[in-house]
Every structure is written in structure tokens, then in C-alpha cells.
Amino acid sequence: MPDAGKRDHSNRGRLCGVRVALFVTCFNDTLFPGVGRAVVTVLERLGCTVEFPLEQTCCGQLHCNAGYGHEAAGLLGRFGRVFAGYDAVVSPSASCVAHVRERIPDAPHVYELTEFLVDRLGVEDVGASFAHRVTLHPTCHSLRLLGIGDRPARLLRAVRGIELVQLEGARECCGFGGTFAIKNADTSMAMLSDKVRHVLDTRAEVCTAADTSCLMHIGGALSRGRTGVRVMHLAEILAATE
């Protein structure tokens, strides 16, 4: 039902009753609380009941990908216990969701935010308005591990006033890669320079993505270069009603 998203804003009452546990991720919790608040805003606007299990900490993705699987195991176990019993766990991080899904075979229903909105709620228009020129960096893990495809773009296109512009070389990695950004800082920076150049070429005011970590990387260079272009998590645009 490709048009379902267009209609639901007026009938969002129908969506009420979906009980959602937010897995905000340690990264957003500590450094980017605005992303978590935005997810809550969007989900509640659509009639969901959001819960935030305060026992949650970190899913262990950083450890696992850095070669510390043993340390990650305890954190994964904790994740499973904290979120057991929820029908739907929603997270604004494609890479953490991919990690949890791959490593906990009997994981609770963990959704990346755009998957939850488009697939579970059947929504594309979340009632946002954001009158800015925006470009989307489709992150590697959202594309290739989760396969969320064009869900972020579909959600963005339904935002009122937005001017969504295509990013050249969009599917190419920004060079973050967790500890890669530090261990292989030179190579990471070479990749980032190309990504930043493509972002600047779009003349966008905002670069968005479904993962805060990639955005911190891209945003760190946009800020260092005093480009005036800012980064916003997709959820923050979907929450906007300016």
C-alpha cells in the first residue's frame, strides 16, 4: 500500500496502542540526547506508547567490531534481558540494530526506526515539516546489513517543505567504521574528504542519516571546515514541525 503513508496522518488514532521500547543506544544517550527525544516525539505523534527501560546500556557493537567479542558477549546478554518481552524495540541506529539482530538469534523484535515506521506502522508521512535543503547519506549498515533500502528517503520525501537532493556516491562509506576512524585515521580522513566534498556539492544545508555515528564523523569534518552545513539525524527531521 504505497499510499497508506499519505493518509495515516489524519487517522493516526488507528495506530494507537502500539507499545514500543526505545533502545536509544549508549552513544545517543550520552552525546546526542536530541536524537532520542526526536524518536519519542515522532512515535508519540503517531500514537505509540513509548517506554524507555532505564536498565539499558550498550549493545556491545563497538567491542565486537573491534575484536573484543568476549567483552561484547556480556553486553549482548544484558540487552536481551532488558528488552525481553517487548513486542517492539525501536532504535535510531541501523548499525546497533544490525549488530543485535545478527548476534542474538532469538532477539526481541528490534526495529531500526525507519523500518518500524514504514513496515510496522505503514507510515511514510509522519506529519513533519522542515523547510530546508537536505541530502541523505544512506549508511553502510542500513543499506547492506539491514537492507532498509529507500525507507529513509520515502519518509523524508513526505516531509512538508523539504527539498531533498541526491548525494553523489551516496552508497560509499564515509570512512567512520568505529575504531577504524582512529586506528586508520589517515585512510578514514581520505574517505571522509570525498564524502564531505559530495555533501558540499549538493549545496544542502543539512546532511542526514539513520546513524548518529556516521553523522558525528561527517559532521565533525563539516564543523572543522567551518562549512556551515549541519548534520541532523533522520529522526530529528521527522520530529520537526517548524
Place this chain on the structure above:
Amino acid sequence: MSFQTAARETLADAQLRRNLGQATALIRAKRERAVAEVPDWEALRDAGEAIKAHALATLPEQLERLQAAVAAAGGVVHWARDGAEANRIVAAIAREQGTDEVIKVKSLATDEIGLNEALADVGVHAIETDLAELIVQLAGDRQSHILVPAIHRNRAEIRALFERTIAQGQSLGDEASAIAEAARLHLRAKFLSVPVAVSGANFAIAETGTIGVVESEGNGRMCLTLPRVLITVMGIEKVLPAWEDLDVFLQLLPRSSTAERMNPYTSLWTGVTPGDGPREFHLVLLDAGRTDVLADPIGRPALHCIRCSACLNVCPVYERVGGQAYESVYPGPIGAILTPQLHGLHAAPSLPWASTLCGACYQVCPVKIDIPSILVHLRERVVREEKSRLAPEALAMKGLATAFATRRRYETAQRLAQLGRGPLAKAALPGWTAMRDLPQPPRKTFRDWWKTRETPAAAPPPDAAPPPNAAATPQPAAPARDSEPAP
């Protein structure tokens, strides 16, 4: 040298960056078109993976069948435990023929074991006949790509090289055809006079004893047919059980590597044929670490590789640092999982980290090698087997894991991060801020905000740990404030 150090050097080479960027972008686009033409591409990949997995699971049996079939067809089979043993075998055969030159078909296995250098030590000059390998050899350079070893060189550089070496005193001009002609004239004389050729193998069919080499130039075909003696050095993982398996790989390989629908020169031979081609055929079966790789169930699929180089062409790291930064015959993503496994983790401990785990390699691999997962596995092995538990990184990781293990410690760590101290801050800062800004930690974490907001009834009290099954307790879903009951 670590990958990091080698990469720092190559990243600074503007010409290399430009040459590689253009070449990989071109071949990426071509490959995508060539693959899109095949409606059952995914089924072919599945078949390729299954055939390779089966061949490796039954490797001893397949190799014995291969040996018997090659011998029955008049070939001689040699077994080499390592590179040195294989090199000795090849050198002995060449010297028996009384030649001081051999011509070579492009072969990664012989590069891996340093055959050319070993032959030079006993006074035998190995002449590379693949155009790109010739360029690398003449320049005293190192290969930078599996398929296109001179991908880091552009036309002007190659022309200048030839004018210094095989076409001295000539002006070759800017036409690619004239530059190639110089190589052709040089090589033809060798094809017609050198009595021994050395090749690798793309495939070996256990069922029939047939060896296969695929190439694009025809120079390989010259080597395989004109000399009196042919020696093939083959990694034991190249064996395929049945003739019909070629059907799958001759579709997968050309489209993945050169983006061609069909491979231009596919040479298949079985032992010796009186009156046709070489009169003597030797097959050297090379282990050189392969059985060690086989012993690791997670790392094993690295041996499925058919050397197409699609993973190099899509890799954003490879595209920027080039093949030489990997300091191995096998560069790029496949090299990052193959080199440390073949030569030992201690030989290349930084390679498993030479990737962002972006997954582009896995997506294009014609035999579906899950390179990112094997990289993570090798990282774990390096951490476990090669690194000190007291290394700063190990301590930081342990510190973070401990901090994240309970809610109280986690929230304390968040407070410290806000002050710019503690394990969270320590893990994030070094190496980052040299090149990128780091956001100031906000005054309030998300959970601070959550605890103080006016929440719908569903939120648990701030300090109570939810009882294990609290979430599972059935309760009428509390409607959100602004919702209406569904009709």
C-alpha cells in the same frame, strides 16, 4: 610496516589516487551492468559458494582424484608443503631442461611464494608475459591489484617505462595500441624460443584431470601451448570436483573481474597430448598455509576466492590506499582476510583492521565470502593471540565493558564523560580531534531528560530496575495522549 604506516605513504601519492580512482570507478560501473544482465546471478553465486564449500570439505579426496587423473593423462604431479619446496621443484625442472629463461603466465600463486626470485637465485630468469605483470617487472615495482597489477600506472608512465627498457631509442607515441605493440614484439620472440613455461591455475577438475587458465590477452595461451615443458603451480584450494562445475565459474568469473560476458581466452588442458602442445606437463600442488586456513571454520571461506578482484574494485579503502599498502600479493578486502591466514596473524596483524566493515565487498563477491564477518573473527584472534591484555586498547575496551555492565556504573561513566574524563571520554578522544571536531557532551543525557519529563503513565519509576518480566506483563496498551480509540 603496518597497514596504517604504508597507507599514510600511498595516500599522499596524488597520481596514484587519481589513477586508481578513475580505474576502479570505471570497472565498478561496467561490472554492475554485466551482472545486471544475468537474471539468475544470485542463484549462480549460491552455486559457486556451494561448489567451493563442497570441494574444500572433501579436499583430500578431490586432490587424490586429481592426481590420478593427471597422471593417467601423462602429467607428473608434485606435492609442495610450502613455497620453498614448490620453488625447488620448479627450479629443478627448469635446470633439467638446460634453460636460463622461463616464460610465465600471470600467476598469483607463484608471486605468493616468490618463485621469480627463487629462480633468479639459481640463474634462471623468469619473464612475465602478462602485459601488466611485465610492466611491474620492468619497473621493479610491486603489484597493486590482483587482476590489473599495474592499475596504479597510467599510459604516459607505461610509455616512458617501455622507452627506457624494451623499446629503447624508440618514440612510441600516445596511442595505446603502439605502446602495446612494443610489448608484443618483445614477448613474441620469447614465446618462440624459451623452452619452459610456468603457469598458475584458475581451476583444476578432479574428475578429468583438466587444468584451466582464463586470461584476456592470449599471452597466456602462447605460454601454455608453445614451449616444450609446462609447469603449473596451483594452490590446493583451486580443485573443483566435476567438469560441469566450470559452467558456474566461467559465468561468475569474467563478469565479476573484467565485466565481460565471456572470458576471451579460456585454456583447458589435460595432461599431455602427443603432437599438440607441451611434451611434458608438471602439476605442483601447493599447500603453503592453506590447510591451516582450512582448519578454521570461520576463516575457511577465504579459500573460496576465485581471484576476480571485484572486492578490490568496490572497496573504498582499497580505492584510496592502493594495493601496495597491503604489502601482499593479495591486496584489498580479500587480501586482508587471506594474507594473515596464509602467512600467520603475526605477519600481518594490522590487516584485519584495514576495513570499515562497510560490506561492499561481501555484496559483490561471486562466491559470497562474508569478508566483514571474517575480518571481525580475525580481529578477535589477533586480540586473543597476538596482543597483550595490558595494551591500552585492551584496557580501554575492558574498562568500557565494565562500565556498561550495570546501570549504575554506566550512569557514572556518563557523568564523567560530561566532564571530559573517564572511560567514555578516553575511548573517544585520541586520534579523533586531530582531524574532526567532537561535539561537546550535552549537560543532560537522554535518560536525564526522560526521568524528568512528564511522561505518559507507561514509564517506570526512575530508579526501579524493571522486574525481569515487567514488560511481558499483559496490560492494556495505554493510548497516547492525543490518540483516539480505533473505530
